[in-house]
Amino acid sequence: MSRVDSIDELFNNQALELRRGTVVLATLGALHTSQYGYQLLQKLEKSGLAVDAGTLYPLMRRLEKQGLLESRWDTSDSRPRKYYQASAQGKELYNRLISEWRTLNNTLEKMITERDTL
Amino acid sequence: MNLIERYIYAVTQHLPSSQQEDVAKELHATIEDMVADSSQGKSEEIAITSVLEELGNPMILAQQYSNAKQYVIGPQWFGIYKQILVNLLRTVPFIVATIVLLSNMFGSKSHVGTAITNALGAGCGVAIQIAFWVTLVFFIMERSDTKPTEFNKSWTVAMLPELPKPRQISSFESLMGMIMIAAFGIFLILLHFKPGWFGTNSSVEVLNPELWKLWMPAFLVLLFADFVHHIRKFVVGNWTRSLVIIEVLLCLISSMFIVSLVMTQTVVNPEFVNIMAEKGLENPDEVVKWSVNITAAALVILNTWDIVETLWKKAKVGSIEKLA
Numbered sequence: 001m002s003r004v005d006s007i008d009e010l011f012n013n014q015a016l017e018l019r020r021g022t023v024v025l026a027t028l029g030a031l032h033t034s035q036y037g038y039q040l041l042q043k044l045e046k047s048g049l050a051v052d053a054g055t056l057y058p059l060m061r062r063l064e065k066q067g068l069l070e071s072r073w074d075t076s077d078s079r080p081r082k083y084y085q086a087s088a089q090g091k092e093l094y095n096r097l098i099s100e101w102r103t104l105n106n107t108l109e110k111m112i113t114e115r116d117t118l
Numbered sequence: 119m120n121l122i123e124r125y126i127y128a129v130t131q132h133l134p135s136s137q138q139e140d141v142a143k144e145l146h147a148t149i150e151d152m153v154a155d156s157s158q159g160k161s162e163e164i165a166i167t168s169v170l171e172e173l174g175n176p177m178i179l180a181q182q183y184s185n186a187k188q189y190v191i192g193p194q195w196f197g198i199y200k201q202i203l204v205n206l207l208r209t210v211p212f213i214v215a216t217i218v219l220l221s222n223m224f225g226s227k228s229h230v231g232t233a234i235t236n237a238l239g240a241g242c243g244v245a246i247q248i249a250f251w252v253t254l255v256f257f258i259m260e261r262s263d264t265k266p267t268e269f270n271k272s273w274t275v276a277m278l279p280e281l282p283k284p285r286q287i288s289s290f291e292s293l294m295g296m297i298m299i300a301a302f303g304i305f306l307i308l309l310h311f312k313p314g315w316f317g318t319n320s321s322v323e324v325l326n327p328e329l330w331k332l333w334m335p336a337f338l339v340l341l342f343a344d345f346v347h348h349i350r351k352f353v354v355g356n357w358t359r360s361l362v363i364i365e366v367l368l369c370l371i372s373s374m375f376i377v378s379l380v381m382t383q384t385v386v387n388p389e390f391v392n393i394m395a396e397k398g399l400e401n402p403d404e405v406v407k408w409s410v411n412i413t414a415a416a417l418v419i420l421n422t423w424d425i426v427e428t429l430w431k432k433a434k435v436g437s438i439e440k441l442a
Contacts, residue, residue, distance in 0.1 A: 037144060038151040053148065054174050058182035061141075065185075079147045082140075 028094040034085040128176035215241035285355040292352035
């Protein structure tokens, strides 16, 4: 009954787990300035953090519902666009997550170099 | 453009109406931006197609948007749900089927086939009902604010359950014994009181009715004693001295009973033998004699084996206890 996943499949699953939290971090960071969804998508892609549109849009909506993002519709352009920006709470969460990220990164970095020098 | 509208509809129809318009507007703008970016040199339709395919299955996108629970029962309830369901399913349907079978046997003039069909039908029906209602209750609990009490309290070592008592006699073995004995007893009673029930379509009994003056009631008493003995085996679960003695005694008595029955009595109803002969059975007396003898011999061998096995098990347990 038990199915053995190929190493590629296992890698993809684990890599997805690793990335999951970082998308929130990057989104909150990038949205310190007001942007609409597609702008953010392209910005993240340019920085090397490609995210599916199907993941990013629902995520922004969820963050907005949690009070971490604020949004407003801009109808001055020919295409009406929804602009998102991090709220005060969103910025606070971002700062705390960043320090958490740095701690984790340092710890893991130390573990990895220790292992390499063995 | 029609493709875009259809895609957006396919996504938003799964969302709560409060979100639909907002999501639709945002998706629309995004898709148009994406198409504008990727349409260099391509026809608009090809660009739209590739953008929509990049966004992927609208059902999956809708799932990402929606916060509703996309499962019937979540992990916090699943363990309890499974435990309750399994416990109910392996007891209640069998009890119901047995009750239906017994009431069919002694109640109406129905046939053995219909009785078994009714019992199976009732058992399956009850099983489906149980599965449905238990699942429904847990489905509702999953969506209410209640949590299993185990997850509310902080766990301490004191909450660990005791280890199950070691058993030398499995409960399954004792239960099967009880069921077999009861079935055999009921079978004998039915053969006498409802001979037509087994499809022979006649009121002629297979076994000699004369036996019911003394031998058959005595045998039923013996069966009843064996039944009680199996209940004790089920409750005690270990080969105690008294259980071993009674087991051996019961085997010896029933072996002697069967041997003397076969040697002194006419077991099969002579009238039944005549009917079989009329139906074309050759050498009916020989056939009957041999089937009775073989059955009796098989029963005696089984009983002897039972004695040997019991004593051997007891001896093994005894030696282990001495070692310990």
